[in-house]
Amino acid sequence: MSSFISSYAISSALRQAVLNAQSNLAQARQEVSTGTYADVGVALGAQTAQDISLRSQESLLQTLTTTNNLTATNLSTTQGVLSSFQTTAQSLLNSLVGSGNQDGVATSLQQQAQSALKALISGLNTTEGGNYIFAGTNTAVAPITDYYGTGAANKLAVDSAFSSYFGFSQTSSNVANITPSQMQSFLDTQFAPLFQGTNWTSNWSTASNTTTSSEISPSLTVSTSVSANESAFQDLAQAYTMVADLGTQNLSNSALQTVETNAENLINAGLSGLTDIQSSVGAVQNDITSANSQMSVEMSVLSTQIGNLENVNPYEASTEVSNLQTQIETAYSLTSQLTQLSLVKYL
Numbered sequence: 001m002s003s004f005i006s007s008y009a010i011s012s013a014l015r016q017a018v019l020n021a022q023s024n025l026a027q028a029r030q031e032v033s034t035g036t037y038a039d040v041g042v043a044l045g046a047q048t049a050q051d052i053s054l055r056s057q058e059s060l061l062q063t064l065t066t067t068n069n070l071t072a073t074n075l076s077t078t079q080g081v082l083s084s085f086q087t088t089a090q091s092l093l094n095s096l097v098g099s100g101n102q103d104g105v106a107t108s109l110q111q112q113a114q115s116a117l118k119a120l121i122s123g124l125n126t127t128e129g130g131n132y133i134f135a136g137t138n139t140a141v142a143p144i145t146d147y148y149g150t151g152a153a154n155k156l157a158v159d160s161a162f163s164s165y166f167g168f169s170q171t172s173s174n175v176a177n178i179t180p181s182q183m184q185s186f187l188d189t190q191f192a193p194l195f196q197g198t199n200w201t202s203n204w205s206t207a208s209n210t211t212t213s214s215e216i217s218p219s220l221t222v223s224t225s226v227s228a229n230e231s232a233f234q235d236l237a238q239a240y241t242m243v244a245d246l247g248t249q250n251l252s253n254s255a256l257q258t259v260e261t262n263a264e265n266l267i268n269a270g271l272s273g274l275t276d277i278q279s280s281v282g283a284v285q286n287d288i289t290s291a292n293s294q295m296s297v298e299m300s301v302l303s304t305q306i307g308n309l310e311n312v313n314p315y316e317a318s319t320e321v322s323n324l325q326t327q328i329e330t331a332y333s334l335t336s337q338l339t340q341l342s343l344v345k346y347l
Contacts, residue, residue: 051309058302061295064217068288071214071224074128075285078226081123081134082278086271088116089236092243093267096260106249106256113243113263120236121146124228136208136227143207143228147241153203154194158245161190175247180258183251187242187262195238204237205229217291222284232273239266 092112099105124134124144131139147155159169165186168174193199207228214224243263248256 047309051306054302054306054309058299058306060218061299061302064215065292065295065299067214068216068292070129071216072285072288074131074133075224075281075288077126077128078133078281079278079285081126082226082274082281085120085123085236086274086278088119089239089267089271089274092116092240093264093271096243096264096267099260106251109243109260110248113240113248114245117147117237117240117244120144120233120240124233132207134207134226134228136225136229137210137212138206138208139212141206143205145204145206154241155245157194157199157203158191158241161194162186162246165190170245170247171250172247173250175250176252178247178251178255180254183246183255183258184262187258191242191246192238195234195241200229200234204234216288217295220287220291222287224284226277226281230273230277232270232277235266235270235273239263239270242266 092109095109095112099109121144125142126133132141132143133139135141135143145152145154149155163169166174166178166182194203205228209227209229211223211227212225213221215221216224239262242259246259248259251259
């Protein structure tokens, strides 16, 4: 029985070896470039489950951090609006206190109150990222009805209450005949309820009493918005509307003083409420900052653990690339030499 070695068979084997080496080289080069295993599952084997778990934890923390950054933006906007409310309220309060019931001041106070009311409504209808930030969970709808809009329910309610109680409208010259006691009675029994309970939610606000909540860390969920139904906003809306739209320009000095005194009390209450709201929002902002800092540390630890599993040894990876390149070059050389073999040369 004779045996022989075929140059074709050897050449074919070498070509297959080259193909395998080229595939391995591409993988090795990828590992050198990325610093991680090209196929983590194959490389880690039984440790793959641990790697997946670490990756899942890291992904959760990254998602929470990203969400927290968006929430922090909303809260920052909220703080800005609240600060503007404070400035506007304090300005009107100063004007009321400093008016001294002087002749001719009523029109100025009325105009300032109108501007303050418009600013309050606009501020409470602020949006961030397409959502109304003072709407509670009802973020798709503007929470406060524009008092100066056509057919506004809140304006109609005030007009109706005034005319029903006094028998004439706010623009009537008869407003000058309203006594301080009549005005006080109206404010207590008819006007104040318009800014409370179902009257508020029917005519003024579509906001939800329930505020939005956010999971800011794996172990902490907090309220991350402010509802337009807060009593501070109701107090300010009542004070502004009182000065802006109860016939202020035509009231007698004594009746105007009654309005001013009530408005001052409401604004003081509103300012106190604003301070409380700002403190609450500030506490949540601090919670988010602390949560992000803690999660940053945790993600750093997880990244290290993942790296210990997935990262290749750069020296070994580079050596593997060099060895495979040498194998491929050697195989090419041998293949070239084999193709030169021919029996004709030996005959």
